[in-house]
């Protein structure tokens with residue numbers, strides 16, 4: 001939604017344009033509501049739904065034109081993120097899987113997550129990783145929040161769980177460690 005006004009002849013035309021300067025829709029041929037008055041103020045607003053915008057940063061702009069042909073433009077970048085973040089697990093804990101954790105061993109799980117490419121091309125822009133959550137047997141044991149502002153940021157974590165989480169000192173029980181990564185617009189990806 002964009003509101004514009006022109007204090008002289010009014011806004012005659014209001015348009016949404018894409019990066020190729022193609023008009024995607026708009027309000028046309030507004031006239032000053034007080035007929036015969038040369039100077040008036042007329043406001044126009046536009047609310048436009050644009051379908052099929054690709055993922056990434058899309059450079060749209062709003063263009064307002066008055067009856068005298070004077071034009072003002074304002075950039076309206078639109079960032080689209082419809083996909084879940086990438087998630088990779090590494091480290092001895094992840095490698096452990098089917099083998100045993102001894103009674104005194106500690107293991108470190110490395111979580112690598114990404115959602116877009118910081119400083120990348122417009123098509124590579126996404127919302128970025130908001131947080132990493134680690135569950136052990138369904139219980140949330142650790143949350144790592146994104147500390148760096150800005151879009152398209154990834155987040156990595158080396159997590160060494162306290163040995164007390166694994167209550168079976170004989171090392172014979174199985175525990176399920178699940179990692180869930182969430183981006184800033186709520187898409188989740190989980191692995192265990």
Ligand SMILES: [Ca+2]
Pocket residue numbers: 081082083084085115126127128183187
């Ligand atoms: Ca995403």
